[in-house]
Amino acid sequence: MKSPPSLRPGELAFALLLLGFSLAAFYEAYQISGFTGLTTGGAMPMTAAAVMIVSGLFIVKDTLARRGGPAPSLRETAAFLVPPRLLIFTALLIAYAAAIPWAGFVAASSGFLLISIMLLWRRGPWWAAGVTLIAMAAIYLIFRLGFQVVLPMGTLWR
Amino acid sequence: MMEAAGYFATSWIDPHLLGLTALGTLAGVYIGAIPGLSVTMAASILISFTFKWDVNAALALIAGVYVGGVYGGARSAILLNIPGAPSAIATALDGYPLAQKGLAGEAIGLSTVMSVLGGLVGVLALAVAAPLISEIAIKFTSREYMLLGIIGILLVGTLSGESFAKGAFMGALGVMIGMVGLDPMTAETRFTYGSINLMGGIPFVVAMIGLFGVAEALIQLERIDKTPIKQAVSKIIPRWRDVRRYLGVGLRASGIGAIIGALPGTGGDIAALLAYDDAKRSTRKPETPFGEGAKEGLIAPEAANNAAVGGAFVPMLTLGVPGDAVTAIIIGALFIHGLKPGPLLLVETPHLFWFIVGNLTLANLFLLLFGLTGVRVFSKIVECPKAVLMPLIIVLSAVGAYAIQNNPIHIYWTLGFGIAGYFLKKYGFQVGPVILGVILGPMIDANYRRAMIGARQEPGQFFLDLLTHPISLMLTIALLLMLLAQTPVLKWFGDLLYRKRRTE
Structure with missing residues (x-):
């Protein structure tokens, strides 16, 4: 597995966006059947969303750890993305x-x-x-x- | 036995199937060779057109494209130093230096023969291993299927991309997408937001075309201006002396390829890189150093990536867990045709299994034919500018998405997946785990619920079942080791053992 040498422009914002999306997905999954049982229709979606949240947190942590140097400007981010x-x-x-x-x-x-x-x-x-x-x-x-x-x-x- | 031989020969004697296999293989060679076009992309678009066909005809075409495509990448790797497919990355390392020395024809010829050898070894592995694995897999319960599904997604997540967290995120995202629609057990709606279009779920082909077709086309836009440098091609038929000399390397790499291909989630690209590495270590005195045009370095990845094709079919046909992205698509094709890949496939539909074995063998023979001919036409087609190719891929993706259910909404979804896939790829996320998640998610969900109901909805009993049944225990240990490998625990444990041994 290879690690990118430095942070890509806008990577932190994207990681946070994914984390936010995961939290929203968990809320939506909770709406299906809540914590009413272990074999309800919402159990697997909630598990998947929980995995997304946990891995999303790790992605944010990794991204923060790779941060270094000045933050890229909005123009640089747009040119990259x-x-x-x-x-x-x-x-x-x-x-x-x-x-x-x-x-x-x-x-x-x-x-x-x-x-x-x-x-x-x-x-x-x-x-x-x-x-x-x-x-x-x-x-x-x-x-x-x-x-x-x-x-x-x-x-x-x- | 005679029955199996009859099924094996189905596509050999039926002119229609014979023609489709030949057409698929030929198309695959070009699709694999044209940088920017991938086998996964082509197979995902093709599946939407062929689902109305007879299953044998659809499989003949897709299997042909698969076999041809895995090989095709080598040609552009040798001629242009651009691997046409990920499985040809290792091929370029020594293939291109060979071409620079004026040996492009020889390199293509040798890689063709070794690819066919690898392909046939892979098919043999499939024919031998699948019935054996099926016999074990027939004892699998819903617990084991749940574990296999999770392992399949995680393996793809671990082996591809920048980090395990990104792989796991994408896999879970795929599972979420797979949950959209009516719950098959309770008919509850999940993530449908009152839309009738979402009730039936998101067809995974739509996600696949978007993520592999449209997203890749958008990524390729950046590389549109790069013009490759082409090499001259002379004699293409390899010398018998060379074939005999490198047969050992080829067979060894084929073995590696078949085994790596058979692991759920690993495909030709990883097999090729491992076989290259193995050839580099095991060749004591290469005629030319590796990286400067060693023939061993060309042969090993080529034999391995084609052997991985047969290998990838093993878990797909016996366990219902795809070996790589293309077999994930083929599994979808089988589902569409009402077939259920798994341990019972060999018992209930042996004709299908032996048909696939026979068809893959046939496709490899066609590969030999097409690989050793038509190089001049080939070099013209490979030069097709990306500025023309990329818009064409978009149009083909749109037709493909629409053709699934004649529903224009699927075109929008495909484009949506494409744009989302573009951003994800830009930040180092791999889209492979999403597709596996979409396909395996519903399987994991159904089997988890069955296993939990079997444990009388008691979590303690559920976990105890995972540890007290031998097959479940083995799979649980494999899963835990995979997860532990991502943490410093295993390294810390290894260091501890090493230190202890040294002090003794």
């Missing part, structure tokens, strides 16, 4: 997911592929369009006709 390319791509991803029920799988995927390949590949719109066309044709042939997956049509075309 969400570089501009990732931010744009994630925004595209969300837009893609939102567009599927409305525009249908084929149109939404074509749009997503075209824009993201154009942004990431930087070979010009014609290359991106060509690749998108080939990829979509292959996906349609393999999945719609081969695997017989019923792809979402989209409300726009009804």
Whole structure:
């Protein structure tokens, strides 16, 4: 098992966030059946949440122990965690997911592929369009006709 | 015996299954070789498309992808110094220096032959060990299954990632995700928040595609601009002299691979690293030093990682505990087809067991064929830019998630898991234990409750049962040792013994 040499930007905040999430998960698990019995539906979720809390505490402790040097600025944390390319791509991803029920799988995927390949590949719109066309044709042939997956049509075309 | 032979040959004589195995193996070689695409990713996407198929056809395709993919990583490790898959990390150490010396073709040829040798040893281990283990496992009660499930999750947590705490956290998180939906025993709702979509639980394939497909694609975005340096490939068929000379190293590594692969939670990557280390220690006078192009250093990890494939099927088919992430996916495929992997699988569905053995053997033979041909086409495909690949993975993940139940909500969940997985990976968390947790969580839950009811809901009796039944006791000791190994207690005890011996 290898240990990272130094703390990553935002690692302590993330560890605390996970600990908070574990505590919330324990509360939610407690809501299922409380401490009413050893074989209730809530017993295993509560055990799992307890393991998350204990390991979460260890993660926070390890993170604190690895702390050294000045704390990274918000800008450094953002550059490490969400570089501009990732931010744009994630925004595209969300837009893609939102567009599927409305525009249908084929149109939404074509749009997503075209824009993201154009942004990431930087070979010009014609290359991106060509690749998108080939990829979509292959996906349609393999999945719609081969695997017989019923792809979402989209409300726009009804 | 004749019956078993008939089942073994099913995929050999049925043209449809034969074709699917060949297609899976060929696709696997390329998937494994293209950096950024992984077998786990491909298998998790494939499972969602194949669940409407006949179980044999689905297994033939996925097993082919598995066998091909574990090998495929070696090709990009040799040619580009980028292991296409984690199991090829050790291969790059000596494979790439060989390629730099102009011996890329020879290295690919030798690694192919040794991978096939390893693969066949792994299958043989499966055929021999599984029936024996099944006979013991048939005596397992719910207590033992509960313990096995916990050990399975913890092993993955211990062996992967930066710390045990992170592994345990991820495993427990997976168990929590596996609890979402209606409680199968009492029909109580758990974490459903009144949503009908959550009543049926979160399909683990959705979590898998998100964590392995989408999250990995997001991580790979950072490495999009790196262009690999390619090596020229010449003669690929290895010399018979070389094969004979390194057969011993190959067989030894295959043995290590099959055993490591059979341990729940450990897969080809760990097997390959251990076999490399073993070859380094056991080769007294290598022709070329290790790390500079030693053929032993290329052969050992390659034979081991393919042997681990057969090994990984052993706990999956006999105990219902997956050997690694891909077998965790295959276990899911079996569940979807209404089959229950476990000690009774060999008794109730021997045809399935021998079909898998026969199919893995067949896939290895196809591997020999595809491994020794088509290198020119291969080097073109491997160069496929990540800027095109990553958006494609997202689209494939979306189709895969949707295809499970034709429910668009699963696409959102997949993307959600992907984004969460990205942040977790960035901070050194491994996603493997989550998947194992999702799959094994419900099994642990059901068996724990059965065992506790069996102990008349008395905790004292429950713990006494763990210590007074031989198989339970062995597993409890294994579990305790695993936990103790994470604390300074064992080291402190070792030091104490050492000091005592020295004073004597």
